[in-house]
Amino acid sequence: MPPRGQRIRETIAQLRERILAGEWPVGSRIPTEPQLVAALGVGRNTVREAVRALQHAGVLECRQGSGTYVVSTDELAPVVARQLTDDRMTEVIEVRRAFEVEAARLAALRRTPEDLAALDDALAAREAAWHGGRADEFVEADIALHTAVVAAAHNRMLAELYSSVGTALRSSLTQTIGATMTPEHPIDHARLVDAIRAGDPERAAREAGAFLEPVPKA
Template sequence: MPLSHPRRSALSEQVIAALRNQITSGEWPIGSRIPTEPELVEQLGVARNTVREAVRALAHNGLLDIRQGSGTYVVATSELAGVMQRRFTDSDPNHIAELRSALESSAARLAAERRTEKDLKQLDALLVRREEAWASGDAEAFVAADATFHLAVVAASHNDPMTAVYADLSEVLRDWLRWDVGEELTPETYMDHARLVDAIRAGDREAAAAEAASYPFTCRPDHPSRPSRPGRPGGPDRQQGAAASGG
């Protein structure tokens, strides 16, 4: 990631762009701790103050979270995603479920109409990955696999603005799913998504839309409390006896 002969007048902007690229490219995934300040100074070949200024700028824009005594962590992949997460972090989970249902049902209807063979292969592969993540018993791995699958469904709509909006909401939706799934995966809370893929493959617009629209309401517990963000103390306990989970 070293910068080659940066111009002094644009040095700060170049460092910000370099760090942002590490995030948007997935080199630094959400939840990961970025290299320390001395490490970034060495990697970029710039002064410590310049690195500090760039990190603070990205933290201000919502991409990074500076945690004293722990390090700096990636919390969003774009400025808008960071804004979305801050804006909706304390929203009623029922409202998040309604938003997710509206977006995903519309996207699934379009996906059934517009999907390509490449899209179908991607959905099949991600469905397998989702199953494997569930079988592993790792709740966080399942959340990641499930979220990636649903984003692929939206992307199969080939509606770029809709896909971009959904991607910017991804961490809000992941927080909601973490709350719904809880810390342990249990057999009675499993939900199969094969019917959605089958409907998209068959070009059945209404079946795909209905299937996608139902997930947020059949998988969540009817819990009035707000979902807790990872690492935030005092979050609500998962309601027992909930309907099938796994968004």
């Protein structure tokens, strides 16, 4: 019988694996404690400690009288979200610059034909959303394009970290576009995609950082 601490760590890993595999999607209720005991073959206290650890990590949430629900698949995302305040928006943009500039540089070196096709599709969707004039649709389309750039970098850790700042990314984008959400004031990323296609890492990095300036303080 492994030590109790090891059993708890193994149970946490099993729960996390099932969540990441989509067995319990975000928003769904996980099985009850007795059901988890039977499914995982461990004791009640072990299950309880493992669930509590994932609650502290922001992956699970206990709702009184209803059960325990999956609220995130990413333990880092809730941590980032708690740090997101208006007075830290400059820091958010600096972090975006660090991720997106390096991702663009790597993408120019590593992109595949499939990556380029995905970038073209994402760019077309972004431009359509801009001309449609709906800020919420544009924000999602812009995120999709930058996510495609990160994917083209073929660095799994970078992709996972970038995914973790999703809430902060949406907030910074919403604040950045603000009242400029009009067809007459486009924020063009075609040159970014062209630089990646051309395999020019320096130009791709320059284009990625061109619009990531700190938000002026009021």
